[in-house]
Amino acid sequence: MESIVLEDIRKYTPDLTQNWSDERFDACLVCLDYNKHQSGIVLNIIGVAEEDLTLTWTAEVTDKLIRTWRDIQEATEKGAEGMVVLLLKKYTPYKIIERAAKGTGIDYWLSEKMSLLPFQHAARLEVSGQIGKDDARYRAKILQKQRQTQQSDYTKLPVYVAIIEFATPKAILIKR
Numbered sequence: 001m002e003s004i005v006l007e008d009i010r011k012y013t014p015d016l017t018q019n020w021s022d023e024r025f026d027a028c029l030v031c032l033d034y035n036k037h038q039s040g041i042v043l044n045i046i047g048v049a050e051e052d053l054t055l056t057w058t059a060e061v062t063d064k065l066i067r068t069w070r071d072i073q074e075a076t077e078k079g080a081e082g083m084v085v086l087l088l089k090k091y092t093p094y095k096i097i098e099r100a101a102k103g104t105g106i107d108y109w110l111s112e113k114m115s116l117l118p119f120q121h122a123a124r125l126e127v128s129g130q131i132g133k134d135d136a137r138y139r140a141k142i143l144q145k146q147r148q149t150q151q152s153d154y155t156k157l158p159v160y161v162a163i164i165e166f167a168t169p170k171a172i173l174i175k176r
């Protein structure tokens with residue numbers, strides 16, 4: 001089974017600040033620890049790919065880290081953003097280049113990884129996270145996020161919707 005390394009979140013977002021990447025990595029680590037996961041856990045991927053990956057990391061969860069991310073709802077959202085960095089790298093030709101403004105129905109603008117025009121918007125991304133296992137809520141969130149992205153359909157750019165559920169863990173990445 002192929003594996004992905006959680007620490008890679010820190011190096012796959014060169015167009016955003018290192019602080020952004022570090023925060024998403026830390027939040028992701030806290031969410032996995034919250035659900036009692038250890039390095040080597042299987043991450044189920046559905047959507048643009050249907051496969052299981054081994055998720056590994058070497059960092060330790062410290063009391064300081066847990067205190068920093070005590071608001072588990074915020075950690076879940078930021079952790080999901082971190083996890084999607086790895087999914088974009090593996091399954092799409094895109095990378096995150098810019099935070100989208102409120103009211104656009106998306107979280108981020110994407111650019112092609114190998115584009116000669118590195119800051120040209122080429123796709124859109126909406127991300128959400130879920131800390132616990134609740135399949136009905138998970139399915140509802142997928143539909144809600146897909147509808148939400150319609151606000152920026154005027155761009156005619158492809159849009160990806162990602163939902164990360166940390167309890168199982170599983171991730172859906174769909175292209176609409």
